[in-house]
Amino acid sequence: MHIKRRNFLINSSLATAGTLMVPQFLQAMYKQKMPMGTAGNKVLIVIQLSGGNDGLNTVIPIRNDVYYQKRPGLGITKDKATILTDEAGLNPALTAFKTLYDNGELAILNDVGYPNPDRSHFRSMDIWHTASASNEIWNTGWLGRYLDAQCANCSQPTQILELDDVLSLAMKGETNKGIAFQDPSLLFKSSNAPFFKDLTKAHTHHDEPVADYLYKTLADTVQSADMIFKASKMGTAATNYPATGLGKSLKTIGALIAGGMNTSVYYVSLGSFDTHVNQAAQQNRLLTELNGAVEAFVKDMKQQGRFDDVLMMSFSEFGRRVGQNASAGTDHGTANNMFFVGGSLKQKGLLNTMPTLLDLENGDLKYRVDFRNVLATVLENWLGTPSKSILKGSFAPMQFV
């Protein structure tokens, strides 16, 4: 006898909540607990360009002969690029970034990296996420440790939200972790199964501390899911966002900001930028997605009057080689550029000079700015927190924010 699973659906208690209405008792509970994200509260949005975005075809050294020699066909010519300065142009897909540049709302930092670069996606991404040196393996992320520092004795996992189904290492701290989700209503539905709520309600204490940790995580998740869902409903975005993955994620973030979430860091990813083959089409598609989503988000923030409180920062685990390969693509490289977008940048435009491409190491760029100085800048000058314990070392902040 083989009993068919369909005859044995679990009873409704395990099924998802039938209604999306926020229960009254929870509404009352969170009225006091939920600090409203008011004007002046700084928000950081990290945009991870996964796969190793080709920085040289993103911010183009339009006057550099080496660039065009090493990239016959793949190099973006001056007439196609969007001109920023005599030296620098933008990838033609990044039209909105040109506007941001003209408005003094964009800063570009070239050749960001770290000593002894690792060309494995996995390792290099972990290095960026943990802010470790390249020969060290850490198990916590820089934003997770920021959360630990903020929340030594409190329970506010909604401080850091990742728009993804799986939480990235960057947001895992020693004792606190961010929350990952794609869609606030799906998160709400799956965490608010009545059985899960009953479990949380009935739970008092476990002798085993690990079990208590699991219950605390569950309770936090149920609570946070409720807050997130509620805020996302309250803050319906006024602007149209493109129907892309990143567009949807930034739209959710825009709604959460409008809905008064206490979140200080949002994290989103876009990819894959691993353009070994026929780079131009793939990178164009992804940068177009980036451009459209950021454009809509900036408009949204301006309408909300919150653009001065927002800083967007993009990074990639590495840049790509200076010379193109035989498949009209590029292979893994080292240092790369970063974008910063916001209404209250202290320094704008190109923060340092374009790479000369004359002083290469095995055909790769040498880093000029350590990414941990950038993280220190964001932590100290934007999030207003000492960076030394978070980065486990002294890295001097820069002045652009």
Added chain:
Amino acid sequence: MRQQNHFYWRAGFGPTPEMLFQKASFKAGTYFDAFWKASEKLPIPINVSGNVFDGLNNGLMTAGKIQGGEAEQKAQRQQMQKQSRESIRNLNLRWLDEMVNSPAQLREKAALFWHGHFASRNLNSFYQQQLLTIIRDGALGNFADLLRSVSKSAAMLAFLNNQQNRKQQPNENFAREVMELFTLGRGNYSETDIKEAARAFTGWGFNLQGEFVFRKQLHDTGSKTIFGKTGNFDGDDVLNLLLERRETATWIARKMYRFYVNDTPNEQHVSWLANRFYEGDYNIKKLLQDILTSSWFYDEKNMGAIVKSPIVLWTGIRRILPMELANPEIQMVLQRALGQVLLYPPSVAGWPGGTNWIDSSSLLLRMRLPQLVAKAEPFELATPLDDDLNMGMMQKSMGAGLSNRFALNGDIGWEALTKAFENSDGSKLEKIVPMQLLQTAQMPLQTIAEQIPAGLPRQDRIIKAALLTMATPEYQLC
């Protein structure tokens, strides 16, 4: 009853329905002997990338020695990489099946431990397969032999860059990880020891067939000083020097304790184990026997104290709910979403484990897992991109942020589970079932019982109770 299942969860991958309920009074020694007997003989190697030709292709790929023009080479390389990725996936899925179905539970569980200890990421499926065979063969043998075999495997030599470790240009990566992670642990060696050991390892490499080769002309024959001893040491000498250190026995014993007993080690127990491990000539079977048959292993504080790794959770579910998976490849997505993919450890340090497995999204997925399997309900899950895996190929047609929509579609053979409870008191089923499936001292018995309407047929009550039990935080622990 809890002691018996405690043994099954820790020594292996949890009980099958047939193993539930104590047949006689629990005697750890008897249970260990039975498990040892089932694991004693060498396992059948998992061959997914078996023939020499595959190995050679893989070797050529690694060495970058492919004929033809650049574009042609690139195309060939991509074809080989695709093949290799598929082979690694098959290796992954077949090993999962072994964990679920093999009677050699003691061996496969120990192999999982060593897989995390001797962690290697390698795109060459042939090398990965070789290393997995070494680990499964040596999992219960002598640690010294295992260390030597792993250290001479192509997978590890490649992963830790020893192929580039030459007399003129020493590369310290291999020497460092051998000391920091495989033997002594941090703090038990100096930077000089590493530098000198790296010189001793110069010339250790592998050929295109994945065989160990000693490249004499690259070896530094000069005198080296390691741990205060001076000599013309080579790699074998360094491994012997490391095995002479008691710190190595302590490091392994503590790591095993954290894997098998409790994430928070009791240093008294660790040092007792380490001494016996050292004096007993690094016999891994004996170390495991010491752990699994000691009285403290069954202390209340050590039961239900370990967070199941995603692999232990999932194989445990498959053991208690025997199922036919319509699409076994989906287990790759599942492993990624839960944060542990066999053969793809996050780094040479293996998986951090413990509460690192748990965050809000992974916990929710874990708790929904039994339901998703039982209902075969399609659900969407976007797993993180792994560009080392995808090599820029997979996502081409898929917009970023798009989800993998999939169903776990496990056709569960419920009769095994319902049969296990056929002699149970029908009025107490709602409590008996969770008590068999959970290992924690406190269990949400009342909450589970409340969800099960009175008057349901016996079988349905068993199934509902099992599914609800497996959807609790307590089920994440063993």
